[in-house]
Amino acid sequence: MPNPILRVEDVVKRFGGIIAVNHMSMEVYENEILGLIGPNGAGKTTLFNCITGVYKPEEGKIIFRNEDITGLPPHVIIQKGIARTWQKVRPFKKLTILEAVTVGALLRTPDVDEAKETAKEILEFIGIEKNRWNRLGSEITLIEHKLVDLARALATRPKLILLDEVAAGLRPHEMDELAKVLLKVREEYKLTLIVVEHVMRFVMGLSERIIVMHEGKKIAEGKPEEVANNPRVVEAYLGTKPL
C-alpha cells in the first residue's frame, strides 16, 4: 500500500447528545478519487468540516502529509494544501468570475497581477469561456457556479480537494461534463479528490474507491461495484427486510 496523503484516526464529533461522527477512521491515498457516500445524516459533511477545520473534533486525529492538522482553523488548513468546494454554492455575488478566482490565487502570492494570470490559466483550463470572465457571481448559471467554486479552490494550489455534493442540482449531461473536468484537473495538477455525493450515478462512475458511512461510522469500503452489492450498505440505505 502507498503512503496515505490523509489519515483520519478515530475521529469523534458530537453535537449535544448526538454523535455525528463516531470513531471514524479512514485513509486517502495520493492521486486517487475517493467517494464518500452514505444516507442522509450519516455524518459525511460533519467529517468534511472536521477535516477542513470548520469544526474541531472532540477525539481523534487528522494527519495530512505526516503532519497533525487536528483543530487548526480553516485558513491555516488550506495553506497546508486542503481545499474544498461547497454543497450549497457560496458565490462572491458582487465579484466577477475572474476576481473570485483571483482571490483564491492570492493565497500563494501577494501580487495581484500575478494572481490574475494564475486565475486566467485555471479558468481557461477548466473550460469557462473567456467572454464570461467579467460576469458577476450573481449573473451566472449553476454549473458555472460549480466550476468557479472548483477554480477558486484550484487557485490556492491544493494537494487535496474535498468536493461536497458537487453534482447536486445538475442535469445529467452537466454531470458528465463536470466528471470530465474533474478527471482532467486531477491529471494536470496531480491532485487527490474526495467526493461526497448523493447522486450514485455520478459518484460510482467517478470514484476509484468508495467508503460508506452510516450513523457516523464506516460500514463498508472498496471498489464501487463491491460496495454496491454489500448487504450492510443496502441495509443502511433501504432498511432491513421486515420479517
Add this chain to the structure above:
Amino acid sequence: MPGTLSKKLALTKERLYSLVGLAIILALVPVFLGFNFYYVLLAADVMLAASLVAAWNIIGGYAGQLDLAASAYMALGAVVTGHLLANFGLTPWIGMFIGAGSAVAVAALVGYPTFRFGIKEVWYALLTSALVVIMMRIYYLIYGSFETYIPHMEPEWLYLTFRRYEVYYYMLAAMLVIIIWVNLKIKDSKLGYYLAAIREDELAAEALGIDVRRYKLYALMIYALLAGLVGGIYITLTGILSFRLFDPWLGIVVAVMGIVGGLGSISGAVLSAVILRSIEEYLRGTIGATYPGSHLLVYGLIIILVGVLKPEGLASFIDYFKKKITRRGEEVG
C-alpha cells in the same frame, strides 16, 4: 511581463488623472462660491462629511461591516489634537497624528475581541453605536460638561489658526483626495480583494485561506486612522472641545450616506455625501427656519426614495454607464 506592466501603468495613470481632475475642481469651489464666508464654511463641512464617508467606505463598503462609530474615531482624533494644543501648546501638525494614533489604538482594542468572537451584522452595528456613547461618557467623566476653547492665536500655519475658512476648506479637501487615493490603492491590492471576499461570504473567504479576523481588523484600523486625522483638522476649524463631539447621530449619518452611495463604490460614497450634506444644509437654511425640523423630514424622504428606487445606491448609475461602455468595447474587440 511588459504587457501587464504597461497595462498597470495605464490604469494608475487613468486614476491619477481623475484624482488630479477632482483636486482641480475642489480647488476651484471657493472661487465659484465668491469666497463668501458662509458658503465656504458649508463647503468645508461638506468636505468633512465626504472625507468621513470615504474613510467609512473601507470598513463599510469594502469589508461590509456596518460600522456606526465614525464619529467616535473622528472625535477622539479631534479631542486629543485639541487638548494637546489647548493644554500643552503642541502644534496640531503633530497632535493630529497622535490623535489618529489614539483612534487606531481604540479601534484595535475594540476590534480584536469583536472580530475574535465573530460579532457581525446588526450586532456589530449595535456595538459600534454603543462605542460612540461609551466614549462620550468617558470624556464627560474626565472633562464634565465644560467646553474647552482652543485659545485664539494670531493667524499662523504652525497652529493652523486662520481668519478665513478657505484654508480649512482646502485642508479638508486635500484630506478627501488623500482618502480617495487610499481607497483606490486598497481596492487594487490583495487587501482589497480579500475584504471584498469577506464582505460577500465570510465562510467561503476563510476556506480560501483568508484570515478573516486579521483582515477585518486591518480595515478597521485604516478607517480609524483616516477618521482620526479628519478629526484633527476639524478641531482646528471649530476650536471648541466638548463631549458633544462624540455624536452618535453623526456616526449613523456617515453610514447612511455610505449606503445610499452604494457599498464598495468610492465614487458613489463621495457623491452621496456631497449631495446629501448639501441638500440637508440647504433645506435647513430654507424651510428649516420657518418650520423647525421639517428639513429632516424631507431629508429622510429623499433617503427613502433612493432606498426604494435604487437599493444598490447611487453607484449603480455610475456602474451602469461604465459597464455599458466596456461591454460594448469587448464585443467589438
